[in-house]
Amino acid sequence: MAFLKDAVSGAGSVSSGRQIAAFVNGYSIEVMPRTAAKIADFSALLPAGTRVYVAHIEGTPIDDMVATASRLAHEGFAVMPHLPARMIADVATLEEWLRRYADAGVSEALLLAGGTAKPYGAFNSSIEMMETGLFDRLGFRRLHVAGHPEGNRDIDPDGSTAVADAALSWKQAFCERTDAEMAIVTQFAFDARPVIAWSKRLREAGVTLPIHVGVAGPARLQTLIKYALSCGVGPSIRVLQRRAMDLRRLMLPYEPADFLADLAAHCADDPASLITQAHFFPLGGVTKAAEWANEVSGAVALRAAG
Template sequence: MALLKFKKKPEFTLDAAPVSPTVEAFLDGYSIEVMPRTAEKVEDFRSLLPAGTRVYIAHIEGTPIEDMVATAKRLAHEGYPVMPHFPARIIKDEATLTDWIARYQGEAGVDQALLLAGGVATPHGKFDSSMQLMETGLFGKAGFKRLHVAGHPEGNKDIDPDGSDKNVMDALRWKQRFAESSDAQMALATQFCFEAAPVIKWADRLKAEGIDIPIHIGVAGPAKLQTLIKFAVACGVGPSLKVLQKRAKDVTKLLLPFEPTEFIADLAAHKAANPDFNIERVHFFPLGGIKTNANWAIEHAGASGVPAQPVEIA
């Protein structure tokens, strides 16, 4: 693979290290998440992301819908399919939901969405869950082609405070029935994890339960260890948090960025050995920055990480 030419020393090179064919295949078609304020820091996504990369736009409480739609419009203009979050608990009513859908479609051509409850303790209006959003039928009426919902390989204490997974599993069974009756393509976009074994166990359990919605596994992009631990605790990451805690005890590695290399390699190897394994895609949470995450993918994913439009850096 040819080396990109830069006018000054680049942050990465395309032939910096050998690429694992299994990892390259596993990362094919990966997606990534941004927020309006983080997207503003990227001059041109085409210099970082492969063509066709699905870009989720996280909707944090307090972010104006105008900012969300403007970000969606910008990304669509650069050639990327956009999947905005629709957090149920910050959507006041069906009129608001209808307005958001119309704005995304009219201004950015959006036809896909991630539906989730949202990290808000008290709902702003009538909606409390992604299932209630789906029950409105508004996404179907608008002709949305793809709907993703949340998955939690290590449980969700907001839904099951007692530590069980009864409510989570009941919700997944409901979503499976919805997927079977919907024209939209569906997938489970999961919380990020740090250890392959719990993910494999969870995916196998879903399959045994008859839940075959494709899984898009959440992966935390390269970041400082302290940053990852902070986000992991805040987001309720489960047993795989011990991977970070173990790393934190090694003072020789404490200041080094933590990368998802081993986690992805383990899942990629399992997928290669078990083609019917129900993880379909990787979804990156760029907790250490979009550029840092994209550069990691460029270095480790081979053809699956090549930017849409490599540019010279002045």
């Protein structure tokens, strides 16, 4: 595999390539209803049982969200729709959505505030949704929550991670007093150092929830910079800016090789790390991201052997 050869030559050992493959194996990936509609057969693209997040972008009808979730569930995937608190009008609407997802075979959800500036109605945060007790009552056994290693200006206007991290401590306590299986999934980043430092701070604060690190899939550099700016990616955007100044690499597609190599090395050096998994944002296309991740993790070889 070309990527593993490059990774090994960069890191200097075959073990590095194996570390990366082990870290990427079991990855999750994100789709939207409109991007999912372009994939004729997910079972030919993704390893069996892959967790597929369905992103709920503002303006997407709930009918489209449920239809996409139902399709993926029936194709044998673990489906995790986004539930953006600020886009949900009230408790009754949340209950209706959860019942519809449950009827479609879904028992997982990613809870987040959502990207809207003002709430549509009753909810402003994922914590407020969790406090309703609806997830437990309606059989949602796994709940993931959002993490922001480089901060989120909507939550911490000063650029820190203080309020967002305090919210994760609350969610840790929620996990301990309920039977929910929980994990943190982060915004995508391009430099592993702030992600690793953040994970250590959380662990020192008593958080034990596993962290699934957001990884930007292969894409044109211009595309990634656009998404990074619109999504509020923090200091690690400098990785892209430095690359843009290198004329030799400007026109080459970005691949998250170095980012993953650093995360994998950290996990190998620190077995107690909260960082456990890669979650792909397919900014350059679902097919491109999945094929790349499959090659890196060895899923292509495993599927062929099976």
